[in-house]
Amino acid sequence: MYSTLEQKYRRIQKELMAGIAALGGIFIIGTLWYSLVEKWSWEDAAYMTVITLATVGYGETHPLGNRGRLFTIALILMGVIAIGYIVNRFTEAVIQGYFQEGIRLRQHRRLMESLSEHYILCGFSRTGRQIAKEFRAEGVPFVIIDSEIESVRKAQSEGFTLYQGDATLDETLYKVGIERAICIVAALPSDAENLYTVLSAKTLNPNIRAIARASTEEAVQKLQRGGADAVISPYITGGKRMAAAALRPQVMDFVDGILTGADRQLYMEEVLLDPAICPYLGETLQKARLRSQTGALILAIRRTDGTLIGGPTGDTILLPGDLLICMGTAEQLRSLNQILGPIGSQKVRKPKNS
Known part of the structure; x- marks a missing residue:
C-alpha cells in the first residue's frame, strides 16, 4: 500500500509484461520465418509457431529442411526460456502476494484521490x-x-x-x-x-x-x-505548560479538558463571520442574543486587523471577517454555527465515539 510496495508491484508488473512481450515477439518471428522463408501460408505459419512454442509434440505442418529444423530448434529454446521466465515471475507474484497488493494499491490510490x-x-x-x-x-x-x-x-x-x-x-x-x-x-x-x-x-x-x-x-x-x-516548540511549550500546571493546576486541568480528549463535555471552537452569510453583522452581541439562543459562550473576538478582544461585552459589535472563539457543548456550538450560517471548513467537529 505504500511506496516501497508500489515499487515492487510495478517491478513485477513490468517484468511480467516484458516476458509476455518477448513471447509475442518470438511468435511474430516464427510466423514470419515460416511464411517468408519456408513459403507457407500465414495460417500454417502461425499454427506451426504455436505448436512449436507450446511443445505439444505435433508433427511438422509441412516437411522442413535442415535450415528449417535448425530454426525450429532455436524457436523452441527461445519459447521455453520466455515461457519459463513468465511462469517464474507469475509464481513469485502469487507467493509474495503482489496481486493482492496491487488491489490494495488501487484502493489506497482511490482513497487518496477522494480526500478533500x-x-x-x-x-x-x-x-x-x-x-x-x-x-x-x-x-x-x-x-x-x-x-x-x-x-x-x-x-x-x-x-x-x-x-x-x-x-x-x-x-x-x-x-x-x-x-x-x-x-x-x-x-x-x-x-x-x-x-x-x-x-x-x-x-x-x-x-x-x-x-x-x-x-x-x-x-x-x-x-x-x-x-x-x-x-x-515542544520544549518551550512543554516548559510553559509545566510552569502553569505548578502555579495554576485547576486552570490547566480545565483548559486541557476542553481542548483535548474524546470524552470531554465542553469544547472550544473558532467561528468565522462570513460577510456573505452571517445575518448579525453590524449588530451588538446583546442584540444578536447568541448566548440566549444557543447557550454557547463567546470567549474572545479577533478582528481582521489582528486585534484580540477578550471577554467581549454586550456592546461589542460584530464585524465582517471577525473570528469568534467560543466555548460550549457540541450541540451548543453546532447551533451557533447554524445561526451564523454555514462557513465551509469552519464547522463544529464531533468525536466519532461520542
Missing part, C-alpha cells in the same frame, strides 16, 4: 502519534506521511490512513492531495525537513494552513519566515 478538505500530518514519531490521536478524536479526515518503516508499521497497526514517502518532496505531497487539503502539520524530527515541507506545501497550495514543529528558537524564526502559520 483534509489534514496532512507529516511524521509519526511521538509528537505525530499524539497529533494523530487528537485528529481521530476530533473526527477530522487526515492522512499521515512517513518514510520510516517502524513508524509506518505502528501507524498501520493503529488503523491510520498513511502514505509512505518523503514529505519534503512535491511528488509525495501531490499523492496525498496537497492542493485539496486545508492544513498541513510538519512534525518531522528534523527542523530542516519541517522547513522544506512547509516551503513545498506553501508553494503547491498557497492557501493551506501550515503548522510546524521546531526544536530551537532559531528554527522557530526560520520556519515563520518560511511561511509557517504557526510554529510549536
